[in-house]
Amino acid sequence: MVGSGYFIAFEGGEGAGKSTQESLLAQSLIERGVSVVRTREPGGTPAGEQIRHVLLSPEFEGLDARAEALLFAASRGEHVARVIRPALQRGDVVICDRFIDSSVAYQGYGRDLGVQQVRDLSMWATDGLLPNLTVVLDVDPEIGLARFSQRDRLEAEPLEYHRSVRAGFLALAAAEPERYLVLDAREDAAAIAESILTRVVTGIGAP
Numbered sequence: 001m002v003g004s005g006y007f008i009a010f011e012g013g014e015g016a017g018k019s020t021q022e023s024l025l026a027q028s029l030i031e032r033g034v035s036v037v038r039t040r041e042p043g044g045t046p047a048g049e050q051i052r053h054v055l056l057s058p059e060f061e062g063l064d065a066r067a068e069a070l071l072f073a074a075s076r077g078e079h080v081a082r083v084i085r086p087a088l089q090r091g092d093v094v095i096c097d098r099f100i101d102s103s104v105a106y107q108g109y110g111r112d113l114g115v116q117q118v119r120d121l122s123m124w125a126t127d128g129l130l131p132n133l134t135v136v137l138d139v140d141p142e143i144g145l146a147r148f149s150q151r152d153r154l155e156a157e158p159l160e161y162h163r164s165v166r167a168g169f170l171a172l173a174a175a176e177p178e179r180y181l182v183l184d185a186r187e188d189a190a191a192i193a194e195s196i197l198t199r200v201v202t203g204i205g206a207p
């Protein structure tokens with residue numbers, strides 16, 4: 001726990017609707033007078049955004065799997081140090097598009113790099129920071145990927161890869177159900193938003 005803030009990470013496969021839900025949640029919290037910081041990974045800082053370019057650009061197709069895992073962790077370390085931890089110390093609610101579980105699911109489960117090793121790397125990079133709540137928007141990768149026409153380097157991975165990633169998110173949520181909210185991302189966006197808001201409002205004690 002850092003300061004009096006509250007840290008919410010959104011996770012899920014491609015096209016699960018994270019950005020849509022983050023916007024709706026941020027708007028509802030701001031209307032309730034809550035101070036919100038919205039950010040994303042990889043990225044969220046000037047250095048992180050440059051790392052994001054290397055990670056997602058098709059220009060770097062075939063990037064070594066360990067190098068990929070290290071770059072995600074590097075972006076996260078900078079992000080936590082410069083943006084997330086200071087915001088939590090101020091007492092803000094931080095809404096982050098992807099965090100440690102994306103590394104564990106995409107690099108640990110998806111790339112077979114070792115779930116524990118990838119988790120340890122990220123925990124080291126962030127000095128042990130974990131979200132208070134992780135919202136997993138669960139969707140069959142075929143449905144999620146069909147929501148886009150253009151694909152970045154990771155989205156272009158085969159369906160089997162995305163199935164392993166999905167299984168990874170669900171395994172992480174099942175292991176610590178009190179820290180997770182898993183929702184069916186095929187539901188109507190407004191209904192999903194309501195479930196998230198109910199859980200967050202309880203978590204932060206907002207009206």
Ligand code: T5A
Nearest residue numbers: 015016017018019020041042072098102103106147154189
């Ligand atoms: N990654 C990231 C790793 O491998 N390791 C890591 O450690 C980290 C941090 C990031 C990539 O990096 C990987 C994972 C990713 O491959 P990104 O560009 O940030 O890439 O992409 P995503 O996080 O996947 O975000 P997307 O923009 O792809 O998807 P979202 O935000 O989940 O979805 P959203 O809200 O943009 O919605 C997609 C479409 O679906 C519609 C929306 O209108 C939109 O058209 N939609 C719905 N349709 C039907 N029903 C609903 N309920 C809907 N909600 C939204």
